[in-house]
Amino acid sequence: MSTQFVQPYSLPMPISSKGRERDYSSSAYSVSPPEVDESVSSGTGPSYSQPSGYSVANSSYAGSQSGDFESAASASGVDLNEYMQDRFAQSFDPIPLDRNIAIQAQTSGKLNAKHRELLELQQKAQARLAKTRERFNEGYRDAQEVRADLEWTQKKVTSLKNKASRKHSKEYSKARARYPSPDSF
Template sequence: MAATHSYYQYSQPSYPINMPQKPGYYYPPQQHGYGHVSASPPEAPESVTTSGGPSYEPSATSSNYAGSASDYESTSGAASVDLLDYMGSRVNGSFDPMPLDRSLAKQAQTSGELNAKHRELLELQALAQRRLAGARVSFADGMRAAKEVQKDLQWTQKRVDALNERAARKYPEQYNTAQRRYPAPVDY
C-alpha cells in the first residue's frame, strides 16, 4: 500500500523564530540566521498511518533509527553490560604499565642517589667549615707567636747594640780589629 500523500507541506515559507533567553546571561548577536530555528518539525496528518517511520511523540513504541523508550529500559543483552567495567578492561588491556613502572623505579633510584650525594656534600661542607675554623685559630696563634718572637728579637738587638757600644768605648783597638776581621752583615 503506497502512500501518495506528502508528509511535508511546502506551501508556506519558513521564517526564523526568536528563541527565548534566560535572564542574566549574555547572548552574542546572531549573524546570518544562525541560532534560529526555522520551523517546528512537520506533523503527519491523522489519517496517515506510519509504520517504521520516525515519530515525534514521547510515548512512541515503534522502532525507529533512534530506538524506542522500551529499548533503553531493557535489562537484557547489551544494556546489562556495565560500560565503565567494559571501558576499564579495554584500557587495561591496551595499556602496558611496565615502561611506566620502570621509569618510576629509575626516577626513585636517581632521586635516592641525588639525596645521598646531597647529604654527602652537606657533611663535607660541615667538615670544611670545621677545618677552616681550626686553621683560623692556628693562624691567630701563629701570628701571636710571631709578634712575640719579633718583640724578643728587637729586645735582643737593642741589647747587642748596647754591648757593642760599651765594648767600642772600653776596648777601641780590639773592637776595630774584630770589625775588620768580622764585618757586620748588610741588611737589605
C-alpha cells in the same frame, strides 16, 4: 479601532540553516543534541526540538547529578563503572610506568647518596678550614712573639755595642778591623 497587543517572543522565530549546525560543546553543560526518530523528520534536515520532559538538569549529562547518570546507565543495562574500568585496564599498560618508577627510584637513591656524600665532604672541608685558620692564627701569634724577641735582642745588642765601644774603644776598634760588621758589606 482595534488595537492588538503582541507579546514579545510569542511568535515562532525562523531558524536559518546555520542555526541547525549549532556547536553544543561550547554550551555551559556540553550537551549533545537530543536523539529524534527518523520517522519524525521533515526531510529538510535533522530537527533539534526538545522532546517533552527533556531538560539539561534531568539529563544524564548533568555533572552535578551523578545519581541520574547512574540510573540512566543502569536503565540501558550497562554498568558504566565496570565498563570504564575494563576499558582502562585494556588501554593501560603498567609495565612502562613500573619501569619508569623503578628508574626514578634508582635515580633518586643515587641523587640522595651523592647529596649525603657532598654534605660529608663539605663538613670535612669546613673542619679542615677551621684547623687551617687555627694553625694560621697560632703561627701569626708565634711570628709576632719572634719579632718582638728579635727587636728586644737587637736593642740589647746595640746598647751593649755602644757600651763596649765607649768603655773599651781601643780594643773595640781592633776587633772591628779584624771582624768587620755585616752592615759594612
